[in-house]
Amino acid sequence: MKQPFPRRYVVLFPSVLYYPYVGKVHVHLMDMNESVRVTLQLVTSHNNSSIILEEKGTKILHLNWPQLSNISALSPGEEEVAHLHILIQGGSLRVSEHRKVLVKALELVTLVQTDKAVYKPGQTVKFRIVRLDKDFIPSNSKLPLVAVQDPRGNGVAQWQDVSPRQGIVELSLPLSAEPALGTYTIKVGGKRHSFRVQDYGLPHFEVVIQLPRFVMELDKRLQLQVCGRYPSRKPFRGRAEGSLCQYYQPYWSSVGSIKNCVEFMGQTGKNGCFSTEVLMASFNLTSFDYERRLYAHASLLEEGTGMWREVTKSCEILPDVFTVTFENTDDIYRPGIPYTGTMLLTGADGSPLKEKQLLLIVASGGNNTRQIFLTDESGRASFELDTSGWTESVSLSVSDPCLSSSGALPCILWLNGAAQVNETDHDQEYDGSKLRHQSAFLSLRPFYSESQSFLQIHRLEEELPCNQPHQLQVDYILAREALGTELQSVHVVFLVMAKGTIAMLLRKELHLPGEDGLRGSFSLELPVGLELAPTAKVLCYAVLPNGEMIADSTELHVAKCFPNKVKLDFSKKRALAGSKLHLKVQAVAGSLCAVHAVDQSMQSFSPKAELTPSMHAALKIVTNTKIRKPCTEDIPLRSRRSLAIPPNPQAVPTSTGARVKQEPKQDGVLAPGPKQDPAPQRDFLGTWLWDLVPVGEGGSAEVPVMVPDTITKWKAGMFCTAGLGFGLSPTITLTAFKPFFVELALPYAVIRDEAFTLKATVFNYLQQCLRVRVTLAESMQLEVSASAEGTYSGCVCADEARTFQWGVRATSLGEVNVTVSAEALHSKELCGSDVPVVPTHGHVYTEKKLLLVQPPRPM
Numbered sequence: 001m002k003q004p005f006p007r008r009y010v011v012l013f014p015s016v017l018y019y020p021y022v023g024k025v026h027v028h029l030m031d032m033n034e035s036v037r038v039t040l041q042l043v044t045s046h047n048n049s050s051i052i053l054e055e056k057g058t059k060i061l062h063l064n065w066p067q068l069s070n071i072s073a074l075s076p077g078e079e080e081v082a083h084l085h086i087l088i089q090g091g092s093l094r095v096s097e098h099r100k101v102l103v104k105a106l107e108l109v110t111l112v113q114t115d116k117a118v119y120k121p122g123q124t125v126k127f128r129i130v131r132l133d134k135d136f137i138p139s140n141s142k143l144p145l146v147a148v149q150d151p152r153g154n155g156v157a158q159w160q161d162v163s164p165r166q167g168i169v170e171l172s173l174p175l176s177a178e179p180a181l182g183t184y185t186i187k188v189g190g191k192r193h194s195f196r197v198q199d200y201g202l203p204h205f206e207v208v209i210q211l212p213r214f215v216m217e218l219d220k221r222l223q224l225q226v227c228g229r230y231p232s233r234k235p236f237r238g239r240a241e242g243s244l245c246q247y248y249q250p251y252w253s254s255v256g257s258i259k260n261c262v263e264f265m266g267q268t269g270k271n272g273c274f275s276t277e278v279l280m281a282s283f284n285l286t287s288f289d290y291e292r293r294l295y296a297h298a299s300l301l302e303e304g305t306g307m308w309r310e311v312t313k314s315c316e317i318l319p320d321v322f323t324v325t326f327e328n329t330d331d332i333y334r335p336g337i338p339y340t341g342t343m344l345l346t347g348a349d350g351s352p353l354k355e356k357q358l359l360l361i362v363a364s365g366g367n368n369t370r371q372i373f374l375t376d377e378s379g380r381a382s383f384e385l386d387t388s389g390w391t392e393s394v395s396l397s398v399s400d401p402c403l404s405s406s407g408a409l410p411c412i413l414w415l416n417g418a419a420q421v422n423e424t425d426h427d428q429e430y431d432g433s434k435l436r437h438q439s440a441f442l443s444l445r446p447f448y449s450e451s452q453s454f455l456q457i458h459r460l461e462e463e464l465p466c467n468q469p470h471q472l473q474v475d476y477i478l479a480r481e482a483l484g485t486e487l488q489s490v491h492v493v494f495l496v497m498a499k500g501t502i503a504m505l506l507r508k509e510l511h512l513p514g515e516d517g518l519r520g521s522f523s524l525e526l527p528v529g530l531e532l533a534p535t536a537k538v539l540c541y542a543v544l545p546n547g548e549m550i551a552d553s554t555e556l557h558v559a560k561c562f563p564n565k566v567k568l569d570f571s572k573k574r575a576l577a578g579s580k581l582h583l584k585v586q587a588v589a590g591s592l593c594a595v596h597a598v599d600q601s602m603q604s605f606s607p608k609a610e611l612t613p614s615m616h617a618a619l620k621i622v623t624n625t626k627i628r629k630p631c632t633e634d635i636p637l638r639s640r641r642s643l644a645i646p647p648n649p650q651a652v653p654t655s656t657g658a659r660v661k662q663e664p665k666q667d668g669v670l671a672p673g674p675k676q677d678p679a680p681q682r683d684f685l686g687t688w689l690w691d692l693v694p695v696g697e698g699g700s701a702e703v704p705v706m707v708p709d710t711i712t713k714w715k716a717g718m719f720c721t722a723g724l725g726f727g728l729s730p731t732i733t734l735t736a737f738k739p740f741f742v743e744l745a746l747p748y749a750v751i752r753d754e755a756f757t758l759k760a761t762v763f764n765y766l767q768q769c770l771r772v773r774v775t776l777a778e779s780m781q782l783e784v785s786a787s788a789e790g791t792y793s794g795c796v797c798a799d800e801a802r803t804f805q806w807g808v809r810a811t812s813l814g815e816v817n818v819t820v821s822a823e824a825l826h827s828k829e830l831c832g833s834d835v836p837v838v839p840t841h842g843h844v845y846t847e848k849k850l851l852l853v854q855p856p857r858p859m
């Protein structure tokens with residue numbers, strides 16, 4: 001008489017339950033013909049009333065217990081140990097087990113956004129607080145306390161019992177005229193966010209040195225650029241000079257450090273930069289008697305104004321040691337299933353090295369096999385190894401082909417191990433220089449299976465796009481003795497865990513039509529949505545008739561996505577400074593959208609915001625699920641083994657900013673326009689838009705806006721909250737331009753009745769020539785020299801600048817208004833061979849600045 005299969009079951013549940021969210025328990029019952037009742041009971045450590053859930057079934061039960069609202073309330077961040085009691089009853093089967101679980105109160109995600117990172121005394125600090133739960137649903141729970149502390153830790157402002165509006169709080173703090181300078185802190189619960197208060201002024205222009213972060217010991221030359229930049233993004237015209245130096249301190253010298261320098265000098269080009277190539281033969285890059293850095297010192301002289309600015313930048317000198325790392329590999333292998341992985345080759349500066357040879361040596365059972373791989377554009381080389389002959393531990397090593405061959409292969413690279421490193425260094429001569437070499441090792445061990453049956457999910461390197469299904473590829477080997485003689489199919493169960501719970505259950509039936517069915521591969525479609533972002537873990541398992549469980553797991557990285565699909569756009573991509581346009585907002589109906597727009601040219605003063613796609617990482621959810629080995633009713637509990645899935649690693653939220661160098665260009669038809677009253681150019685800094693925009697039932701809104709009267713590129717962003725959830729728009733840009741503008745160069749202060757030179761430079765943004773009239777406005781506080789004219793005229797052609805100057809004296813103390821205006825004129829007189837044009841809009845430009853006049857110094 002054939003013996004029936006013993007009854008088996010699998011129970012999986014999270015090891016951490018998050019209060020007050022729904023929990024899940026997975027119960028898999030096998031070979032059960034009768035109805036079985038499963039009872040779950042959660043008992044807290046405080047002996048409060050427990051949650052009891054009963055379900056009936058004969059196969060797979062995916063049990064949800066309600067929100068943990070009837071256990072003792074936990075404060076945010078608080079946790080306690082509870083016991084989960086599982087009771088399975090049906091026919092002759094009775095299983096009763098207890099396991100400890102951690103019940104943890106999940107804190108709301110609290111994010112803070114300030115409209116700027118740096119403020120001047122007297123300005124107003126505007127900031128927003130956003131409160132979201134783990135599914136990015138906005139929370140309107142009150143904030144007990146919001147406080148701001150100055151650099152000394154003194155409280156300067158606080159708000160109590162603040163109620164959010166759709167999860168958003170907007171507050172502001174006016175700064176006094178003489179506040180404490182330094183770093184201020186906004187405190188919301190356990191969340192801290194900082195901003196700075198300091199005295200600063202917009203520079204007339206800035207100097208930027210562009211050079212590599214690293215110099216390699218074998219480098220022959222270095223490319224260096226010195227660039228001048230105006231806040232208006234107009235290319236700088238002037239002369240650069242400077243030096244590249246290396247310092248050292250001889251042990252015999254008492255005069256201090258000695259420097260070895262290469263000097264350079266030249267004019268900036270049309271892009272505002274001076275470029276040069278410095279030969280590295282002038283320096284000692286390999287000696288450790290010298291400092292392992294090069295220092296670039298540069299100065300720029302502006303044409304027409306005589307104004308200088310200086311800057312210093314350094315780069316590190318690194319040895320020519322390359323690094324190889326193993327990626328997408330496991331420390332175990334399954335005999336009979338190919339072992340796959342990737343090798344990444346990078347230089348000392350972290351850049352990938354393409355089209356380089358890597359020698360992979362596989363040592364198994366006393367036999368060594370060698371394979372040579374060529375890295376691709378990303379510096380990677382993928383490999384697939386046959387494991388059918390592997391039985392014991394196996395080691396993988398990567399080395400330079402020339403060290404392991406008879407010399408037929410070219411000696412082209414040296415490696416520094418990143419997995420397990422052999423501490424023995426090898427020196428190799430290359431182009432007359434000595435380079436260090438280290439070999440990299442990776443040790444593998446076989447995965448244990450009583451019957452030599454295995455499942456293996458193909459590892460994924462790429463990030464999965466949101467809201468697009470993905471095909472999971474799985475290899476399998478099934479031993480016939482573990483299946484029995486009559487089994488025709490095997491059920492493979494997939495559990496997908498994300499955000500602290502079992503998010504998805506999938507199944508695949510493997511049909512076994514004979515010997516060919518014992519080894520193969522299959523695919524399974526995995527839906528990828530918001531519930532899996534940013535990381536998820538997939539566990540697949542099968543329980544064989546002999547009671548053995550075979551399983552594998554892998555981690556998935558999902559692209560950042562949010563439930564609320566939002567979009568922000570300007571009605572134009574380019575607009576005249578001071579003109580009107582519309583801001584278009586799209587989101588889920590009923591959304592509340594927070595808009596901000598900042599001056600891209602003010603990189604260091606941009607908003608300090610954490611509202612970026614990487615904010616998924618702020619949800620520090622531990623996806624840790626206990627997996628019980630399938631048990632037969634006659635196996636003692638103490639002999640049952642458990643398999644734990646470790647927590648998902650979480651990334652650290654970051655925020656980044658980058659300056660984009662792009663010159664505005666005027667396009668369209670130019671024609672004479674009506675005369676306009678000159679509008680003074682105002683010194684606009686930092687933030688333009690900072691608004692809350694409600695979106696109606698139609699899911700869209702249009703907001704009329706006025707473009708600030710400044711030439712720059714604006715970066716705008718938006719986030720929205722609704723009952724459906726949170727949404728974040730991509731950053732958009734708006735280029736604000738003027739056909740031409742005037743840059744007024746003034747000293748910081750002058751002495752009353754002392755003569756000085758006032759210079760005004762006209763820049764032409766157009767691709768045609770202009771004939772301009774430049775006028776210094778009359779003032780009772782300024783006296784223009786008799787030899788100077790109050791008004792000048794002349795041509796300024798495409799991408800050109802022209803400087804006009806006046807000899808003046810300030811006749812009164814204090815702050816004096818200096819106003820210069822430029823007007824494009826209608827003229828039949830040619831500018832060279834070109835007819836001057838008049839812009840349709842913005843043909844008059846006025847620049848106004850304040851000049852400080854001080855009394856004469858006492859003799």
